[in-house]
Amino acid sequence: MLSVNGIDTYYGLSHILFDVSIRVEKGEIVGLLGRNGAGKSTTMRSIMGLTPPKKGEIIFKGEVITGKKPYILFRKGIGYVPDDRRVFADLTVDDNLEIVYRREETWNKERVYSLFPALYEIKNRKAGFLSGGEQQMLTIARALMGSPELLLLDEPTEGLAPLIVKDLEEQILKLKEAGISILLSEQNIKSAMKLVSRAYVIDNGRIKFEGTRAELDENEEIKRRYLMV
Amino acid sequence: MKGNLLGRKGLLTGVIIILFLFILPFIFPRFYIYMTSIILLTGLLASSCNIALGFGGIYQFHHAVFYGAGAYAAALIITKSSLSPWIAFAAGPIVSAIIGLIMGIISIRLSKLYFGMLQVSLGSLVWVIVYRWYSFTGGDDGIHGIPLPEILSSANGAYYFTLFITGLSMFVLYRILKSPFGSVLQGIRDNPLRSGIIGVNVKRHQLMTLVIASFFAGVAGTLFVVVDNTVFPDMLFWTLSMEIVIMCLLGGWFTFFGPMLGAAALVALRTFVSSFTVYWALILGILFTLVIFFLPNGILGYIEQKFKKGTEVSVDRG
Numbered sequence: 001m002l003s004v005n006g007i008d009t010y011y012g013l014s015h016i017l018f019d020v021s022i023r024v025e026k027g028e029i030v031g032l033l034g035r036n037g038a039g040k041s042t043t044m045r046s047i048m049g050l051t052p053p054k055k056g057e058i059i060f061k062g063e064v065i066t067g068k069k070p071y072i073l074f075r076k077g078i079g080y081v082p083d084d085r086r087v088f089a090d091l092t093v094d095d096n097l098e099i100v101y102r103r104e105e106t107w108n109k110e111r112v113y114s115l116f117p118a119l120y121e122i123k124n125r126k127a128g129f130l131s132g133g134e135q136q137m138l139t140i141a142r143a144l145m146g147s148p149e150l151l152l153l154d155e156p157t158e159g160l161a162p163l164i165v166k167d168l169e170e171q172i173l174k175l176k177e178a179g180i181s182i183l184l185s186e187q188n189i190k191s192a193m194k195l196v197s198r199a200y201v202i203d204n205g206r207i208k209f210e211g212t213r214a215e216l217d218e219n220e221e222i223k224r225r226y227l228m229v
Numbered sequence: 230m231k232g233n234l235l236g237r238k239g240l241l242t243g244v245i246i247i248l249f250l251f252i253l254p255f256i257f258p259r260f261y262i263y264m265t266s267i268i269l270l271t272g273l274l275a276s277s278c279n280i281a282l283g284f285g286g287i288y289q290f291h292h293a294v295f296y297g298a299g300a301y302a303a304a305l306i307i308t309k310s311s312l313s314p315w316i317a318f319a320a321g322p323i324v325s326a327i328i329g330l331i332m333g334i335i336s337i338r339l340s341k342l343y344f345g346m347l348q349v350s351l352g353s354l355v356w357v358i359v360y361r362w363y364s365f366t367g368g369d370d371g372i373h374g375i376p377l378p379e380i381l382s383s384a385n386g387a388y389y390f391t392l393f394i395t396g397l398s399m400f401v402l403y404r405i406l407k408s409p410f411g412s413v414l415q416g417i418r419d420n421p422l423r424s425g426i427i428g429v430n431v432k433r434h435q436l437m438t439l440v441i442a443s444f445f446a447g448v449a450g451t452l453f454v455v456v457d458n459t460v461f462p463d464m465l466f467w468t469l470s471m472e473i474v475i476m477c478l479l480g481g482w483f484t485f486f487g488p489m490l491g492a493a494a495l496v497a498l499r500t501f502v503s504s505f506t507v508y509w510a511l512i513l514g515i516l517f518t519l520v521i522f523f524l525p526n527g528i529l530g531y532i533e534q535k536f537k538k539g540t541e542v543s544v545d546r547g
Contacts, residue, residue, distance in 0.1 A: 048426060074428035086423060088416045099413040101428025146428050 001026045001181050002047070002150055007056035007066075009046045016042045017053065017205045024150065024181050029172070031192045031199035031213075032185040033227055039205040040185035041083050044154045047183075048080045049073050060150065075103055079148030081139045083155045083185075089128030093119055096127050096138055100145035107147045115171060116141050133164035140171070151175065153184045157191050169194055189227050193217065201226050238536070250392055254385045262388045263456065268496045269395040270452040275476040275488035276402060277445030282474065283482035284406055285438045286418030288345035291352030292446055292473050294332070297465030299325040299447025301359060304372045304460045314378050321454070322447035328355065329443025333436045340421070349467055356465040371461030375454055387456050398448050403485060405441065414438055475513070479520055481527025490529050 002024040009017040017039050024030045034040050045051045047058055049070045057066045065073060074080070088096050097109055113120040116137045122130065127138060136156060143151060153172070157165045165188075172195055176182060186192035192199070199216050201209035203226045209216065216222065250269075254262050274296050281289040303321035307314050336347040359366045366372070380386050405411055413434055417424045421431050454460060463469065472495060480491025495513065502509040524531040 050422065050426070070422075070425040071428050071430050074426060080426045082423070082426070086420065088419045088423070090415055090419055091412055095409075095412040096416075098409050099416050099424075099427070099429065103428070142427055 001061060002183070003059045004043075004047060005057050005059065007043075007046055007053035007058065009042055009051055009053045011042075011051065015205070017046065019056070020046075020202070020205070020207055021056075022183070022200055022207070024183050026149075026181055027176065027179055028198065029176050029182040029184055029196045031196035032183060032202060033189055033192055033199055034185075034187070034202040035226065035228065036187060038202045038226075040187075040202060041154055042205070043202065044080065044082075044152045044183070044185060047152060048078065071101070074146055074148075075101060077103060077147070077149040079143030079146055079151045079180075081136075081143050081151065081153050081156060083158060085132070085136050085139055085158075087127035087130065087135050087138050087142075089126065091127055092124050093127055093130070093138060094123040096142055097145050100142055102145065102147075104147045107144045109145070112141045112144050115144070115174060133160050133168075136160060136164075136168065137171075144175075148180060150181045150183070153182055155185055155187065157186070157188055165191060189223070247396075254388055259384050262384050264496065264500055266388050266391045266452075266456040268493045269391050270449045270456065271476070271496055272489035272492035273395045273398055273452070274446055274449035275473050275480070275492045276399060276485070277442045277449065278473045279477045279482055279488040280402060280406070280414075280445075281438050281442040282477055283484075283488075284411065284418065285414045285435060287435055287438065288341055289348070289439075289442060290345035290474065291348045291467055291470045292442070293467065293469035294352035294355050294465050295325040295329050295443035295446035296450040296453075296469070297359065297460070297462070298328045298355065298443075299450030300453050300460045300464055301366060301372075301450075302447070303451045303454045304375050305366070307375050307377075307454075308372055314376070318451050318455070321451035322444045325447025325450065326440050326444040329440050329446075330436070333439035333443075337432050337436050337439065349470070352465070352470070353467060356462060356467070359465055360462040366462075369462060371459055373459045375458045375460070377455060377458065381455050391452050391456055394448065394452060398445055399489075402445060406485065410434075410437075475517055477527075479517060479527060481530030481533070483526060484529045484533055487527050487529040491527070494528070 002022070004020060004022040006019045006021050007017055008015065008019060020039070020043055022030070022032065022043070032040050032043060042051060046053045049068050052067045057064055059065065060076060060078065065076065091099070097112060118134065119137055119141055122134065127135065130138065140156065156168055156172070160168065169191060172182065172184070184192060184195060193213060196213055198212050200207050201216070201222055208226055209219065209222045250265070253265060274292070278289050278292040281287040299321035302324035303317045306312055306317035306320055332348060332351045336344050336351060339347055360368060362368065381390055413424070413429055417429065417431055417434060424431055450464065453464070476491035476495050477488045478491070479494055480489065481487030498513055498516070499509055502512050520527065526534060
């Protein structure tokens with residue numbers, strides 16, 4: 001579904017990603033694990049076209065999408081939930097969902113609200129007044145309104161209370177059941193291990209490990225060196 | 230319309246204001262009817278600017294161009310062709326919208342201040358053309374004594390026409406802002422990048438906003454022709470654009486009726502203070518500075534805040 005082939009990304013003159021390659025197959029959750037500043041968010045941003053890579057190519061559903069604008073990628077079926085978890089603060093919850101470009105009708109407001117019932121109860125509240133967990137749900141809900149086939153989730157559990165993290169994990173698994181492929185970046189390896197089937201470990205902008213969940217679980221060396229376990 | 234902003238009290242205020250505007254010609258002398266017409270159309274002008282400036286976050290720094298273009302288009306069609314004046318009135322806003330589209334296509338590539346600067350430059354080009362092309366536009370002299378249809382040639386006729394068209398336009402603008410189109414626009418103001426990642430074509434949406442804003446500026450320009458029977462190049466000059474921005478800020482640029490209030494304040498100030506002193510802009514400057522310092526959300530923004538305070542506190546944050 002998605003294959004990232006040897007991309008190099010820069011912020012201005014600083015070289016951030018070195019030859020990063022990632023593959024996501026249909027219907028699986030793939031983890032992108034690493035410490036703070038390892039290059040997880042930059043990888044996500046590169047895929048979404050926010051910081052286009054200078055080298056390498058990104059292929060989505062058999063089509064080269066490198067360098068395409070973010071809104072076009074969204075319309076092709078890539079949903080992106082950024083790590084800053086920011087909603088449109090001046091708009092109500094309902095309006096936050098309303099303004100999304102509708103690619104198809106697979107997901108609509110009813111379906112999104114049934115996945116996040118908590119949002120339905122506060123749908124007329126301004127998004128700026130929501131708690132962190134509610135805002136995170138809203139950003140995911142917003143991405144879902146475009147009926148994505150691939151969802152890029154950038155550290156969805158960061159800074160949330162353990163109870164809310166548990167809820168969120170269940171909802172992410174439900175998305176997988178609904179047939180959405182997910183690339184999930186996480187520092188929180190415990191949470192990630194419950195969700196992913198395969199994982200990449202990234203450090204200093206380079207992929208250091210690639211394998212199934214079981215392989216990562218056994219590899220103490222990698223976990224100790226790059227994931228601080 | 231105000232009801233949605235301030236609740237029941239607001240609705241009552243709105244009804245009273247509309248009633249007052251309706252019976253105004255029966256009570257007040259002709260001078261005030263003229264002034265109120267000017268306030269209404271200037272308010273529409275400022276409101277249309279605020280669609281881009283306040284709700285869209287687009288630095289619409291040279292809005293007067295579209296106002297003047299609409300006025301000139303209407304005036305030129307009436308005086309230079311044999312077409313019906315009503316066609317000219319319809320053509321004014323359309324010409325403005327077309328100029329808005331052309332200027333928008335060029336300048337929307339840039340954002341924020343750079344957009345504003347480019348718009349001022351391009352707008353000044355339009356101004357120079359109008360100012361210098363004596364044989365066609367009348368240059369510095371402008372065009373005077375534009376003949377109007379019978380029904381509009383009396384002060385009252387012009388007043389009611391202005392009142393009706395302004396009311397209608399404000400209603401349409403309000404509906405646009407409350408539609409998904411308006412929500413997307415406010416989303417873009419909030420964060421253009423974030424709007425991009427949910428599939429919004431930011432530049433195209435902003436361009437459409439500019440076209441809508443220019444169209445209604447053209448409506449205001451056409452109304453000026455109806456009320457004043459003249460056009461002159463100052464209508465496109467950038468100082469008027471700055472006044473429009475001041476109107477928006479003064480009244481409250483995050484509120485819908487703020488610019489209308491700002492326009493009323495500015496027009497009244499210019500009319501009354503300038504009869505005492507030629508330095509009326511000095512008074513405006515001082516007033517504006519005070520507003521910026523003490524009411525950063527503008528006059529109406531402040532009033533809204535006051536009214537909402539009671540409800541906002543009780544919002545539980547889950």
